[in-house]
Amino acid sequence: MDIVIAVQQRFGHISDEAVGAMAEALGIHAVEIEDMVSFYAFFDREPRGRNRIRLSKTPISFMKGSSEVARAFEQALGIAVGQTTADGMFTVEWTSDIGLADQEPAALINGIALVNLTPADAPLILAALRQAGETGALPAYPPHAAEAALLPRSIIRSSLVQSGPLLSGSPVRAEGLKAALALTPEAVIEEITTSKLRGRGGAGFPTGMKWRLTRKATGVEHYIACNADEGEPGTFKDRLLLLEFPDLVFDGMTVAGYALGAREGLLYLRGEYAYMWDDLQRVLQDRRSAGLLGDKICGKAGFNFDIRVQLGAGAYICGEESSLLESLEGKRGSPRDRPPFPTERGYLGQPTAIDNVETLVCATRIMEKGAAWFTGLGTKESTGTKLMCVSGDCERPGVYETPFGITINQLLDLVGAPDARYVQFSGPSGQAIAPKDFGRRIAYEDLSTGGSTMIFGPQRDVLDIALQFADFFVDETCGWCAPCRIGTVLLKQGMEKVVAGRATLADLASTEALANTVVRMSRCGLGQTAPNPILTTMRSFPELYEARLAAAPFEPLVTLDDALREAVEVQGREPVKEGA
């Protein structure tokens, strides 16, 4: 992975020659390199522009004006989105959510995050890029802070609006780690188990059990992997944690490393967060100097542990834990079949615990403050607090640390969204919630979540948003298994017909049946949840579907005019209409 990233950065694309050279140097086949390279959105097989402008494509970004920003870039450069300028200087393209839903419209320009863009920013950004490019060197990747400083709108506002017990009181580096090292590894796992901490990515697997299974599994090595591939649209809490509380994350990884008997920890950082690279490396270096990484950590004989950051390259699926492992191993990020589970055979076939960034931060604080502190928060089955990422039609978007058990209504009051009509809860892979269900509780017992909360007001078209989410899954399905690869495309087409007002009752039934097949037959969580935007809007907003139905008992997929368009173009005349 790192080799391909370096080639992409140096030459701007991965040429056939580069593939051949890598294959030879690594002693593998070119087809195997192409297999991997062609999988990731951030790798190119053809030369593209020296400057890469990637605009965030989400329902939220469109609501906030990303179309206008895109048009401003198109006009300034004389190209359409997806194209490269003739001088090879710029490529403008859309990209899936980049983890800045609270500061849209946002973009990644040569890996640098720009936020709250307006159309007026486009010429300024282009001028700055032209000036920076005069040295002739390709922009650095991962980008450096000095380059970001040259661009307008490159300062990301802190997303933390409300902190709670987890993040308040300026946590001190290594407090939790030192507390853990005073215990035996078994006692650390016991403490985590007692705290009833569950995975914060949304699935909610008990962390103590995961660590115990991993520790017990036999292997030459044990690994802790931190899942920082925060790709679920509308989520940005891991960005906040890594930018503002990196020590809590690394403390958590080190605590886990100690508990599991691991010598190496891997932080899988999504390619969209490459701009954090320098800062994270600096923190790791600091920690090495302070004796918090390396040999004999905090003077504890026999505990040697270090952390490596692996940068991804644009693939939502890599947030799925087994795909993440494949990607960590330098392959295409296709999921694995389970069993065996990663706790038995994970990274390089060795027992591996994969934990969400927020989960590890919780573990750090539990070590510091004790399991009883944690179980005193939240509900019986959902202890502690949750970082909720709120975006869309509300007054104060951002990250809110709230105890488990609050209702959607309470959250909406907190963020200033009195007239919310629709909440997309836990991202597109989660569920669409209508006002009648705003009394439901945020907890593993009721609505479990990874944190993404997208709010839509009465002026929004729910079905069009569902279509946009369906389109997201078409872009992000890995393609390995048939139901997800093909089903996501067919579902999107079905939804297009609905939004166009051309779907009949039979079409709706067929789309729903297909959606359920994709849920039941797909290999991994992506396919099993990809139909959710359609299925849950059907359930929560049946009246909207009904209102959009075509009156006819049958409507063809393609209209006659569309079907004839090619022939009309060739002939250069319109068909004679009946009765004309």
Place this chain on the structure above:
Amino acid sequence: MAAEAFSFTIDGIEVEATKGQSVLEACDAAGIYIPRLCHHPDLAPSGTCRVCTCKINGRNSAACVTPAAHGMVIENDTPLLTADRRALIEMLFVEGNHPCPYCVASGDCELQALGYRLGMVAPTQPYQWPDRKIDATHPDIYLDRDRCILCSRCIEASRMEDGKSVFGFEGRGIAMRLNVDAAGGLGDTQMAAIDKAASVCPVACIVIKRHSYQIPNGARRFDKAPIGTEIETKRVGHKP
């Protein structure tokens, strides 16, 4: 030493299995057919098609990649699973370009045979008409990607059986294609017509040239008996 034997039930029938067998392998040996497409008995399972998905202990899992375990309760031949499998076959039909009536593999094609077995009449989903490239650069073999269902059999066979890694995937999602290990096409790879990879294709994507109509239509494998029959005849007490 005999391998450890145990048993599970599938649709109420008790099946003996040994450690290391997948659910699918154990059922095959017992003469119980679980519809499958990407699986090939000589190759490691890849789980790409999901047709062999069964309800195993209450959860849907692909039988080819699920290790058999003692006491498992499995549902296989149910109306819902049959409908889901048929939907999968339909999806594969509309994803590629499959002109059964004049395809060289007609009657010998596992995709077509599964369509018949699972009761598919005509796809209810829209055809995608993808643009896919034919590769005729090899003197003895041609690749017709229109028919490719991305099962990964040839990739696995070439890597593990032939030791050549002639094939791989390229792209992701609906844009995924079968790729070969040479920019100039199959003719520039080490592929040979006698390779295992040349004989495992379930459809007519990998075709040996000049051999196409040696067995006439009507006298081919699945013209004689539905797919799966070869497994079901192994069952004790099977009545044709």
